[in-house]
Amino acid sequence: MSGAGGRDGSSVPDEEWERFLRESVTGAAGAPVEPSARAREVERRLREHTGQPESPRTYSPARPRRRTGWYVTGLVAALALLVVALFPQQVVGWFGGGDDGGQDAPLAAESEAPREAPGAEPGLRPTLAEPFRGSPAARWADGAAGITVPPARATGWMDAAQVERALRQSRDFLVAAGLDRRVLRGERPATAIALLNPHQTDVQEYLRAALSTAGTPERDPLLLFSRFRPEQARLVGDVVKTRGRLTYREGKRGAVEVTADVTFVYPVAPAGDGGRDAEVVRTIVRREVVMSWDDPAKVITEPGTMSLVSYALDMTNGGCSAPAGYFVPPFGTADEQPADGTRQVDPYDRSKPIDTGDGTAATDDGCATAARS
Incomplete structure (x- = not known):
């Protein structure tokens, strides 16, 4: 005996059973949908990556970067x-890093011609303790270190090693002529002369005449050598400031032609004044010397010597009257005012070539006045 209930002993009415079968086939509206295995895997990975339950179809566009x-x-x-x-x-x-002496840092070596003069300096006079005070030279190099020597390359009849030796000996000549303490005291410049070609007749005649007598403008030893009368002036300290450079090119008959353009600044005081307040004057000398290292197969010369092509001088505070063969610092004239119309020159301006009119930067009626020293 069967119990009470519907078909086949079920307690579900027939109408409900038929509705269940129909919805199982077609799907009921709003019924939950079981996600697929792929969808569940994507959702799991996103949750692990971001830490947030984000839908696998969610997309957040990146914000544009502001530039x-x-x-x-x-x-x-x-x-x-x-x-x-x-x-x-x-x-x-x-x-x-400019050309102003107010800073303590030394200037970089001069590798090319400057385009303008150094900047203005405070109006300070030199002293025995600070002979370069108030001068652009305070930041220049000492002695030979201020003469820049360029890299050597094969030129003319010389290979690179020979050019390097010629450049070194050219600087040696400048040092012997303008920095040797014995020469500065008026002694014979024997070391510098030894570097000159003994077979260059005109130069040898110049040397004999210039070093044996007071000389003439054409035979003035100051055109090549720096000299002071020891009974008149003495150098202050052990330093002469320099700034300049060497350049070179191929010259006549394959020679290596070296040009030196160097400014020397000599602080000097009166020879007889040993007091702490002695006056200090800076004699400023700029020289341009062109030297030819000749091919011995084409020019009669001696090993290790060169010929002079030209030499020029620009001088301030060294005297410009009749040549005396020595620099004559103008002691006792620091407070004098220049006459109206007197031409002024800046001895530290290396941006312009040397005026070779007479080699002394003098006017017809006397010396030009230095704008600063």
Whole structure:
């Protein structure tokens, strides 16, 4: 006996059973849908990666990056490069690398001709303790270190090693002629003369005449050698400041032609004044000497010697009257005012070539006045 209930002993009415079968086939509206295995895997990976239960179809577009900062930075950099290109000397001066003696840092070596004179200096007079005070030379190198020698390369009849030796000996000549303490005291410049070609007749005649008598403008030893009368002036300290450089090229008959353009600054005091307040004057000398290292197969010469092509002098505070063969510092004239119309020169301006009119930067009626010393 069957119990009470529907078909086949079921307690579900027939109408409900038929509705269940129909919805199982077609799916009921709003009924939950079981996600597929792939969907469940994607959802799991996203949850592990982001830590948030994000739908596998969710997409968040990236925000566009603002590039305004890069544009401004690039514009500022371009303007800075333009300023450096147009005003290099001023820009270097802003950071303490200019040609002003107010800074303690030494100047870099002169590798090319400057385009302008050094900046203005405070109006300070030199002293025995500070002989270069108030001068651009305070930041120049000492002695031979201030003469820049360029890299050597094969030129003319010489290979690179021979050119290097010629450059070194050219600087040796400048040192022997302008820095040797014995020569500065008026002694014979024997070391410098030994580097000159003994077979160059005109130069040998010049040397004999210049070093044996007071000389003439054409036979003045100061055109090549720096000399002071020991009874008149004495050097202050052990340092002579220099600034300049050597250049070279192929000359006549394959020779190596070396040009020296160097300024020497000599601080001197009166020879008889040994007091602490002795007056100090700076004699400033700029020389341009062209030397030819000749091919011995084409020119009669001796090993290790060179011929002089030309030599010029620009001098300040060294005297400009009739040649005396020695520099004559103008002691006792520091407070004198230049006469109206007197031509002024800046002895530290190396941007202009030497005036070879008479080699002394003098006017027809006397010396030009130094704008500074």
